[in-house]
Amino acid sequence: MTDLRQRALDLDAADELAPFRGRVVITDPDVRYLDGNSLGRLPVATRDRLRTFVDEEWGGDLVEGWSRWIELPASVGDELGAALLGVGTGQTVVCDSVTVNLHKLALAAVRRDPARTVVVTDDDNFPTDRFVLEEVARLAGSEVRVVHTDIDEGVSVDAVRAALGPDVALVSLSHTAYRSGALAPVAEIDRLAHEAGALTLWDLSHSVGSVPVDLSTADLAVGCTYKYVNGGPGAPAFLWVRPGLAEELRNPVPGWFGSASQFAMDAAYTPAPGVRRFLTGTPPVSGLVAVEEGVRLLADAGLSRLRAKSVALTSYLVELADAWLADHGVRVASPRDPVRRGGHVVLEHPEAWQLAQELRARKVLPDFREPDRIRLGPAPLYTRFVDVHDAMAELRDALVTGSHLRHPAARAVVT
């Protein structure tokens, strides 16, 4: 056995979070799953809870279940906010998708002050974010001011500063860059935006459940729950509004769930106090109970322990990439300083797509992002150091033998 593999086994033996691997469903122990940043594993508690939910709550309680279900968007939001965002109660709700929540909050922010209509974002923001912000600006009769971001370095404070002015309503960026893992300097950008009189809206999709974020200077945030929060495919997203701000904003997709008196069936819409006004229609209850279990599992593990293990996992991965893969043309495209890096590591290679297919054939699940990037997200809740070791050993073997070249270079529909 190599010294590096022994070190992985030693790190696993000393890992306080190791028992949490037993709390997720693992059907094939040979699979090295490094895509927890795209779809988290299924918690055992969630599987059990969904079974009970289907049999007893939906099947048994029928419509009477709503007396409890109705509170879930706010109560699950409070639990998620407390455990993963470090915010107080009454500021977070779980509903809709990231895309829809971003649309609601961004348009509300842009309409707050008619003198300000410009939205600032960057050209490396996640595609759905850019599509939403373009439409929000169009609806507001304005434009998106797109700043350039180096896809390895992450968003540049100087570029954001240069884009700010008295016409800017909103700065909307991602906290962890999906293509590099680079972290944006939230407090610094919040300060600059506020000096210019703009609000900030952060997309935390690639952070929540893995990377702590300090929202004490921010105004608005959204994020998803099917990545590190393990809520399951299509689980509802969350949105967060800083205390006091919701009253200044109108939900541009109003609905009865966000009205002050939902069952009064009033003729006129009066928004509910606080963040609840950003609810729209009937929420997906099975998804909400799954998010609740996912949040509770992460809360048990503790976000600071998760972050510490995540930093150790990604640092170990970078070390192996340097030792084994650099000579084969692989470049680490993520920040080397763990303070500037989120929960995933990106490796760049001209044959990345073929390498990703070869890894899958070897029971290592990475994901691939254009143009030539393998993205490895070792979720700290259930990934072992030895999984990282063995995945990287497979990648090295593929590069040494050229076995990946048997796969087509043309992309599949889902990469």
Ligand SMILES: *Cc1c(COP(=O)(O)O)cnc(C)c1O
């Ligand atoms: C995953 C992700 C999304 C996904 O949005 P959906 O509406 O849930 O499809 C959006 N933004 C970022 C930054 C993401 O990482």
